[in-house]
Amino acid sequence: MNRPRPECILTDIEGTTTAIAFVKDTLFPFAAAALDGFLDAQGDDPQVAAILAEVPGPDQRATLRAWMAADAKVTPLKSLQGLIWRAGYEDGRLHGHLWPDVASCLRAWAQAGVTLAVYSSGSVPAQKLLFGHSVAGDLTPVFAGFFDTTVGTKRDPASYAAIAATLGIPPADILFLSDVAEELDAAAAAGLRGCQLVRTADGTQPCPRHVQAADFPAVARLYALPAPVAPPVATR
Structure with a gap:
């Protein structure tokens, strides 16, 4: 079933865009x-x-x-x-890992006018380094905002309300992507929509409380977003 297309996608990193490993x-x-x-x-x-x-x-x-x-x-x-x-x-010793489906979807969503933002417990500088030096190139230009624990913890609904206020977007128009059910619970309590990324390689346990998707193209299909076919990306 197609759901209304979000104005903004707020994404977690670990277990969502990037392997926990x-x-x-x-x-x-x-x-x-x-x-x-x-x-x-x-x-x-x-x-x-x-x-x-x-x-x-x-x-x-x-x-x-x-x-x-x-x-x-x-x-x-x-x-x-x-x-x-x-x-x-x-100095090239590190390259930010992304699942092969992530980069092409993020670029397509940004090009289609969807506001993209990141919320992770890792610091904002660390987030920008991972996306700026990723295996798929520099993705930082596609994001309108980066948020970390300075805005609050990820299991506190107030954190998501603060992010929505900072972005100037109604909570109901923001889709939060995460693999962690408790984070999705907190986002929902603040009025955001949520989708759990269930990546089998990370052993994520599906939560029946939330909409689920196996990868970013599946998110796109659920929410009427563009879903380009991502070429294989070598991990390092």
Whole structure:
């Protein structure tokens, strides 16, 4: 059944546009391995110092490593990880993973006049690095906005209301794409529409509370959006 076409698509990253394994097995270990060297070299930089000022405890590195081990969704950690990943993206050691169906759909939706935005627990700089240095090229120009935990947590309806207000788009005209049912619940509570991406390679568990799609072309079919055939994209 076709549903009304949204004015805006707000997308999650991990498990939605990008394999969970890329974040867990590539980005996180990269940041953990580079942490000490980065802080030794950049700890006095004003931007880094400002982040460290938000890290509690007498041993800030121990706190950061504990947060990393717990995959804590805390802004200082996400901001610091973003700075570490920037060096890797810029020198070619990292390339942002996207599922092969994602880039062509995003470009087609933007060209068709749909406002696109990103909401992820990863920092805005980290989001821009992933999409700017993706395996499909620089996708940052297709997005009108990037949002992270500074707007609120992803399971809080107030976060989605704040995003809608910032974009200037009524919540009911925004479609949120995520693999996480609880995030979709929060978006729905704020009046957004939602669609769960159920990517079998990531082992996502379907939630009967939400509309489901296997990939971005399936989203397009559900919501009367253009759905180009995406050429194979090599992952790195």
